[in-house]
Amino acid sequence: MSEILVLMFSAIFIENFIFAKFYGCCPFMGVSEKPANALGMGMAVTFVMTVSSAVTQLLYTKVLFPLGLDYLKIIAFILVIAGLVQFIEMFLKKFVPSLYNALGIFLPLITTNCAVLGAALVNIQEGYSFIESVAFGFSAALGFTMAIVIFAGVRARLKFADPPKPFRGMPIALITAGLIAMAFMGFSGMSIG
Amino acid sequence: MDILIAALIFAVLGAVIGALLAVASKAFEVPVDEKAENIVSVLPGANCGGCGYSGCAALAEAISKGKAPCGSCTVGGDEVAQAVAEIMGVKAEKTVRMRAQVMCSGTLEKAKHKYIYEGIDNCIAAMQLGGGSKVCPNGCLGLGACAQKCPFGAIEVIDGVAKVDYHKCKGCGVCVATCPKHIIKLVPFDSRVYVGCMSVDKGAVTKSYCESGCISCRICEKNCPTGAITVKDFVASIDYDKCINCGKCAEKCPRKVIHFAKLKDNENG
Numbered sequence: 001m002s003e004i005l006v007l008m009f010s011a012i013f014i015e016n017f018i019f020a021k022f023y024g025c026c027p028f029m030g031v032s033e034k035p036a037n038a039l040g041m042g043m044a045v046t047f048v049m050t051v052s053s054a055v056t057q058l059l060y061t062k063v064l065f066p067l068g069l070d071y072l073k074i075i076a077f078i079l080v081i082a083g084l085v086q087f088i089e090m091f092l093k094k095f096v097p098s099l100y101n102a103l104g105i106f107l108p109l110i111t112t113n114c115a116v117l118g119a120a121l122v123n124i125q126e127g128y129s130f131i132e133s134v135a136f137g138f139s140a141a142l143g144f145t146m147a148i149v150i151f152a153g154v155r156a157r158l159k160f161a162d163p164p165k166p167f168r169g170m171p172i173a174l175i176t177a178g179l180i181a182m183a184f185m186g187f188s189g190m191s192i193g
Numbered sequence: 194m195d196i197l198i199a200a201l202i203f204a205v206l207g208a209v210i211g212a213l214l215a216v217a218s219k220a221f222e223v224p225v226d227e228k229a230e231n232i233v234s235v236l237p238g239a240n241c242g243g244c245g246y247s248g249c250a251a252l253a254e255a256i257s258k259g260k261a262p263c264g265s266c267t268v269g270g271d272e273v274a275q276a277v278a279e280i281m282g283v284k285a286e287k288t289v290r291m292r293a294q295v296m297c298s299g300t301l302e303k304a305k306h307k308y309i310y311e312g313i314d315n316c317i318a319a320m321q322l323g324g325g326s327k328v329c330p331n332g333c334l335g336l337g338a339c340a341q342k343c344p345f346g347a348i349e350v351i352d353g354v355a356k357v358d359y360h361k362c363k364g365c366g367v368c369v370a371t372c373p374k375h376i377i378k379l380v381p382f383d384s385r386v387y388v389g390c391m392s393v394d395k396g397a398v399t400k401s402y403c404e405s406g407c408i409s410c411r412i413c414e415k416n417c418p419t420g421a422i423t424v425k426d427f428v429a430s431i432d433y434d435k436c437i438n439c440g441k442c443a444e445k446c447p448r449k450v451i452h453f454a455k456l457k458d459n460e461n462g
Contacts, residue, residue: 079210080206086217
């Protein structure tokens, strides 16, 4: 049990997908204009990542690896992720239309969010068990959500800042993201477990 | 052999996911109004928000439910209004193409300033500081809040006054809603004449702070052959239903406040 907790803590803070590994930077920059939308995006990614981690882990260990087809894992994983994203898109359109409209183009783009595929591939690479894979996928997505919500909060304040003209808009957002990433490097000094 | 197994696995995987999605699409089906979809396809798709809705899709939905009139899209003009009306099965009223016009001619040279503004580069921020740097309470602040918001890039600030490029302007009215001074108006596209001042101060006061402010001398009123121009609240205003674009008012105006807009590049105006 404690191993799982260590794994989760490490996935959220030390190996944070955005600030340490730089996965999933596209939605990180794209959907962080408003904290509410950022939270919605984070929740959508959390759902997709948790379920896709579970499905891809099973798919790999039970089907692809025994049959010697592990060279096809990326294609298979993308297929699963694309299917899941389609599913969540229909789900949101039906039950949470406001979030569906707010996420807009970034919802189908979760398909190509490298954080989701990254989580699936890390699970395989590290040889995580089924439980560990689900825990890792879930907590990596939590880390992603935390990062994007923090950043959206900062960006909401950036709108009122008065940076020099060349830095306005995206440049100052990128610099800010870099500074937050540097702050998160503090966690990498921690040794746990 | 290997390749057959691989193909089979992927066929099964695809079929399973496909089946799941097919079930989900039935379970989570959202009824889509066919009319709304058809209307979206004829709208310009600029999502400018000029109609007051969040985008073309939102307007289409409102029209299909009868909450908005067929001619709500100012950008599309008459052509789109007719197409929408056809989908809705009603006859559309004739809509007139509009364009935005900034009702101020107080350039940096002509208008007096109270102070030098060095704050955030936005009219709305400047408004907070005693109503902006120009002495005239109804003068263009020249920081381009309208230009930033214009979805078509049709506004440019020249010499301290926002200027609309008539050919790029689609008449969506986003700038009209943005301008903190409320000095941008939508006027019929074909009308040439406009009064470049909105100062409601008395003539002498206006004269004291702007070289091109309306002093309500009423010369335009007297010279207008159709009675389209009247001076009210110390500023001239044009009734575009009556105006015949003769340009007499612009010619006679002693302060050169009434302009004869040039709609084509090779015209002088």
